[in-house]
Structures are given as structure tokens and as C-alpha cells.
Amino acid sequence: MTTLPTALYTAAQTRELDRLAIAAGTPGAELMQRAGQFAFNALCERWPEVRRIAVLCGGGNNGGDGYVVAALAHEAGLQPCIHFIKAPDSLSGDALAMAQRCQALAIPMQPLTLSTLPEDAELLVDGLFGTGLASPLREDAAVLLAALARLLTPCLALDIPSGLSADSGMPLGAVLSAELTVTFIGVKRGLLTGQGPVHSGELRFADLQVPWDVYQQTPADCRVPTSAELLATLPSRELDGHKGRYGHVLVIGGDHGFAGAPIMSAQAAARCGAGKVSLITRPENVPIMIARQPEVMARGVNNAEDAKPLIAAATVIAIGPGLACDDWGRELLELVLSSGKPMVLDADALNLLADMEGVGEADWVLTPHPGEAARLLKVDNAAIQRDRFAALESLHARYGGTVLLKGLGTLIQGEAGRALIAEGNPGMASGGMGDVLTGVIAALRAQGLSGYDAARFGVMVHARAGDACAAAQGERGLLATDLLDALRQNLKVDRLSS
Template sequence: MTALPTALYTAAQTRELDRLAIAAGTPGAVLMQRAGQAAFNALCERWPEARHLAVLCGGGNNGGDGYVVAALAHEAGLAPRIYFLKPPESLSGDALTMAERCQALQIPMQPLAVDVLPEGADVLVDGLFGTGLSVPLREDAAGVLAALDALAVPRLALDIPSGLSADTGMPLGAVLRADLTCTFIGVKRGLLTGQGPVYTGVLQFTDLQVPREVYQQVPVDCQVPTPQALQRVLAPRSLDGHKGRYGHVLVIGGDHGFAGAPIMSAQAAARCGAGKVSLITRPDNVPMMIARQPEVMARGVNDPAQAQSLIEAATVIAIGPGLARDDWGKGLLELALASGKPMVVDADALNLLAGMDDAGEADWVLTPHPGEAARLLKADTAAVQQDRFAALESLHARYGGTVLLKGLGTLVQGHTGRALIREGNPGMASGGMGDVLTGVIAALRAQGLSGYDAARFGAMVHARAADACACGKDKGKGERGLLATDLLDALRENMNE
């Protein structure tokens, strides 16, 4: 097993990698043997005391991997029992070869059904449905998975938990939840977004020794940003640097009763390296901003027209946190749009944008959560979550610029690429996290990054800061009770990592 790569693939792309590897001279049976060996090694490492294995085998190559695991377990002196969905003699290709090997070893086999479930197993090895599953399961198959999932037995998934869509990360009727998933050749994007991480457990990867030149022939669906990549695009500061060189972020928001949101955005922008940070808000909010962060230049306006001079002076505008949707917020958004400045658009600015007949396309980063994405697409939240990649593509096609779709496995799409953020934790489910993210992205944009780079690296820095606060070795205090403002110091550390 190796560290998870940064390249993610669709199911079709992974199958193409497999095909090209075979065409390049690695027989399919060898790839299958390597997959089974890697999974068996992982099983022995995770559950060293396990002896009785229930190996669940489907009718395709995923089942073939299962037969390999069963044979290796038998040869190691363990006691595997195979439960099959399709009789071994009806298999074909490499899967048939591996099943016949298990028969020659006289490994016990029996059909799998709702009323024929494994008993007394120490570990379930899931080789039922692989990445080829793309439509909802039949009722009988879904029933089997549900019955298996109710068993109080640890589970190892081969390549992907059965019943999970490799492309969307959503269940296809039912999913056999895994404690450990060993995925092969390419990391499937669905393992890291939607409900994928919920069902996958610990994710391990092996490339099965597929040659590098094979990977060069298949385009990557999306990339996972890294701190090393951020430092390549965020140049070290020169000795003669000054605040004017690092951009002026203008945060706009904070209608009556909503002072906190834009204040957190402004603080985050300051902590992430913007040369200057200003805030346009209601006059009543100005003292709170100065008290919390005197470095931020706060101006109170009741008439949106009073914001014109600061808008003209800004490098980047971050608008939406606490903006509300009345005439004050609408007027400020119209001024920001008319300025032609790069923008980060969040919260109520997104809701206002959704109500516009034709907002056109601007140099913006849109940062919706699933509910806001649904309003922008005039759809419902469930539809957005059912296929987050499709929703992302629709948002980008409709609004252009860069779109960041928040959630488990945050997604980013711009004109130059697509990214997935695999850091983050459930402690981030608290008020203000999105406001802080808005400030982070705006600060990176002000320092010269493109909208796409600012969004993907900003989301990564934000998530890594949350992980440091919740689970870091030195100061992690747990996920429960994590506040958005807890991230501010950790943001600075991550920006300078």
C-alpha cells in the first residue's frame, strides 16, 4: 500500500487504466493476483487475530479479487469460507480461473442470500459489487447488502464498498459499510465525496505496479491540492515587500443583527496574508470590528452609494456574509458586480444572485453549500447531493468563473481544472465556518492567485486548519465544540507551512 495519490478518477477512467495496463503487457490475472495479495496483506495487518473469514464474491472481477483473497487465506492457514452470488462455474475470464483455484483447494463455498448469511466470521471480505455498478440494485441484491450490513462483523471492501457509486459517492440502493477499503489502480472520486467517506472507512491504495506511462494516457478527473503545490504558486515574500504588494480585500456584509459573519471573514483574510483588509458594514457593527481586529479598516454605511470609493480601491471583494436580502444588501451587490473586480460570493449574496434573471458571468468564486447550490440551480438540495459532480458542472456552466461546492469532499471547478478537498472533519459543522473560508479565499486571490487556485488552496488550508484544531498532535482538542474563530491562528500556520 502507498499514500493516497492526488489524482482521482471516474469508474470509466479506472477501467481504461486497467485495459491499458493489460495492453502494455501485464495480464489481467496478474493484476487480479496483486489486488488480492494487497488486500490480504492489509487484512492481516488490520486484524492480525482473525482466523475465520467470510469472503463474499460477486460475478465480476471484484468477485475474482475475493477468490484470490480466499486462496491466500487458505494457504496461510486461515479458515476462509466463500459466499457467492453467482455459481463459480458460470463465471468467465480471470474470475473463473481464480474460482477454480479455490475449488481445487477445497475451500468451502455456498450461495449467499438474505437467509444464508455468514456465521462465526471474524472478518467479512466484500467482493460483491465493484466499480461497474452504476444503476440502483435490484431489490433482492439490496436486501442482501442490508442484511450483511446488520451483522456485527468488521468488513474489508475490495476496491469499493458494494453498493456505492464510484462516480458520485452515493448509495445505489444499499451499501455494505466498510471499516477498511483497499482500492486499486486509481482512487475513485466517489470514495472521497458525497457519502463515500461515510461508507469507506480507512482508505488504502495500491497501484498494482501499473507502469507510469499508462497513467499518462488517461486524463485525471480531478486533483487533490497539497501544501507543497500551494507553496509553488504562492511565492516567498521579498525583503522589500510592502502591504500594497499583497492586495486589498474588501469584505461587504453585516446587516442589522448579522455583525459576526463579515467580521470573521475579515479576520481570516488578514490572517491569510492580505496586505490590507477593509470592511463595509452597518455603522452599528464598526465598533465590534475594531474591538475584535483593529487592523481591519471598518466603514459603516447605510446608503450603498457610500461604498463606491472603497469598492474602487479594493483588489478583491468578498461579499455575502451577513448581507441579508433587503435593499441595502441588493444595492451593495449591484455595486460590487458593476465594479468588474474579482469577487468571492457567499451566503446571502448567492441567494440574491439566484433571484436575478441574468447575472451574467464575472471574475468570481462562488462558494455555495448544497442548499444555496440548489437555489442557484432552481433545483432541490437532495438532487444536488445525489450527484455533487453533476451539480458542480451545472453551476459552472450556468455562472462561469470558479465554483466551490461545500460539503463532505468539497469540490472546486474552474476553467482550468477540478479539485476535491479530502481534509476536514465533522467539527466544522458549526456556524461561521463558511464566513472564515470566504476570507481565506479572498486573501489568496488578493495575493495574485487565480480564482481557481485561490478556491482550491483556500479550501485546503481552511480544512487543514480545522483538522489541526480538532485532531492535531500538539493542540487538537476534539471535534465537538470547534468554533470558526478557533481556526484563525491555525490558518496562519498553514499558510506558512
């Protein structure tokens, strides 16, 4: 994925940007011509040997972009053929003008049906359904997209792959996946979360020379933070600093048989700069912790009362990894919730929280994966994945603080805004990764970052550590503990700002 703008928009916001650009003096036809030119340039760069191009055109401006690409391809000596789902003569506005240009150039055109699929094309240019698609496709349209996908022909998507929701990143019945998506004016948030990255391939962006003040009139729905922005939130280490200045992280978890999870959280917190790290766990886990990381102060407790002194001494509490959901874990969580301390809740702490009544907002970072989010909202997992942004909003409305929804395109929402982190890789789909992330966030929180900044920064550092490990040794077999040294490397100024 090439470098993209930090601002992400909904489909409605992108349409408003388009309207404001036209109102500011750029004709719609000129915007369409620029979009088509950018797409054609990208086509030539990515597929320089292609000659037979099937340009799939819908009935709106997305189809108009397609007609521009077809005209440019024809003028360049390629062999485009236009396959339309709405007769060119029935179009209106700028799309009609672009279709008439293609007719004047005598570019071959034919209706797109199941019996006229472009089976001999070397490349598909997808201008069928753009960002205006907000409800499930009609059955005939879904069947057509599925048939096109079965051709296994490489595809360039204009603005967004047809059938993909620009807002949620989820299929609206069927999706024509692309190897390359060129998106215009505003980056649609659905391209970076849900199944958006699965179907979009490489992403390239063109602002079509829309004036900067147009963007100032339409605040972004979500942002992808930059390294520099996050680095600025991290306090410097003073020359005369000592461990007491950098916070005391207390990790709580590890019921019988679940020692590994809190140990990894504690190791991650230590590697990410917390001045002191302690662990409250079952007594039998203490020797394991000392053997793995002697810098972590481990204390075994069999009842919540024994945990009170360490809770009182902590700067930030991370609770949940390996906690289990019996009386031991529940009593410890209740004690933490009553402490008033900043906290990071993960794993079984979230499952316990979902069953608690009368728990209000707290100074916490909640870090659910979709299954845990479903339990917190008392819905099924499919409802979370159907619209991850909606689920994030519901979680934040219900629980407050900062909420981090894990998954492809991790989402974070706090009082200061909403963020998306698009980094990371499939190798990180292995046990313990979330436990490590919990420790990272807790360490950053302990060093003075707000919950929102610690969550954004923590997810980026965690994802980049995973990417560094995968680049060095591959994704398959990547372990959570492999990230520990890379976490530290990715907190260096020269690494993070690169």
C-alpha cells in the same frame, strides 16, 4: 487515511486504465492476483488475530479478487468460507480461473442468501459489487446488503464498498460499509466525496504495478492538490515589501443583527496575509469590528452609493456574509457585480444571485454549500447531493469563474481544472466556518493567486486549521474563530509542506 495518489478517476476511466494495462502486456489474471495479494496483506496487517473469514464474491472481476483472497487465506492456514451470488461454474475469464483454484483447494463454498448469512464470521471480505455498478441495486440485492450490514461484522472492501457509486460517492440503494477499503489501479473519485468517506473507512491504494505511461494515456477526472503544488502559487514576501503589494480585501456584509459573519471574514483575511482589509457594514457594527480587530478599517453605510469609494479602492471584494436579502444587500451586490473587480461570493450574495436575471460570468469565486447550490441551479438539495460532481459541472457551466461546492470532500472547478480537498473534520460543522473560508480565499486572491488557485489553497489551509484545532482540543465545540491563529500557522512553509 494513508497517502493516496493525487489523481482521481471515474469508473469508466479506471476500466480504461485496466484495459490499457492488459494491452501493454500485463495479463488480467496477473492484475487480479496482485490485487488479491495486496488485499490479503492489508487484511493480515489490520486484523492479525482473525481466523474465520467470509469472502463474499460477485460475478465479475471484483468477485475474482475475492477468490484470490480466499485462496491466499486458505494457504496461510486461516479458515475462509466463500459466499457467492453467482455460481462459480457460471463465471468466465479470469474470475472463473480463480474460482476453480479455490474449488481445487476444497475451500468451503455456498450461495449467499438471507438464510445463509455468515453470522459466525470474524471478518467479511466484500467482493460483491465493484465499480461497474452504475444504477440502483435490485431490491433483493439491496435487502441482502442491508442484512449483511446488520451483522456488525468488520468488513474489508475490495476496490469499493458494494453498493457505493464509484462516480458520485452516493449509495445505490444500500451500501455494505467497510472499516478498510483497498482500491486498485486508480482511486475512484466517489471514495472521497458524497458519502464515500462515510462508508469506505480507511483507504489504501495499490497501482498493481501498472506502467506509468498507461496513466499518461488517461487524464484524471479530478485531482487532489499537494501542499507543494499550492505553496508554489503563493508569492514570496519581498524584503522591501509594504502593505500595498499584498492586496486590499474589502468585505461587504452584516445587515442589522448579522454583524458576526463579515467580522469573521475580515479577521480571516487579515490573518491570511492581505496587506489591507476593509469592511463595509451597517453603522452599528463598526464599533464591534474595531473592538474585535482594530487592524480592519470599518465603515458603516446605509446606502450603496456610500460604498463606491471603497469598492473602487479594493483589490478583491468578498461579499455575502450576513448580507441579508433586502434592498440594502441587493443594491450593494449589484454595485459589486458592476465593478469588474475580482470577487468572492458567499451566503446571501449567492441567494441574491440565484434570483438575478441576465447576470453573466464574472471574475468570481462562488462558494455555495449544497442548499445554496440548489438555489443557484433551481433544484432541490437532494439533487445536489445525489451527484456532487454533476452539480459542480452544472454550476460552472451556468456561472463560470471558479465554483467551490462545500461539503464532505469539497469540490472546486475552474478553467484550469477540477480539484477535491478531502481534509477537514466533523467539528467544522458549526456556524461561521464558511465566513472564515470566504476571508481566507479573498486574502489569497488579493495576493495574486488566480481564483482557482485561491479556492484550492484556501480550502486546504482552512481544513488543516480545523484539523489542527480538533487535534489539540477535540472536535466538539470547535468554533470558527478558533481557526484564526491556526490559519496563520498553516500558511508557514514548514507547516504547509509537512
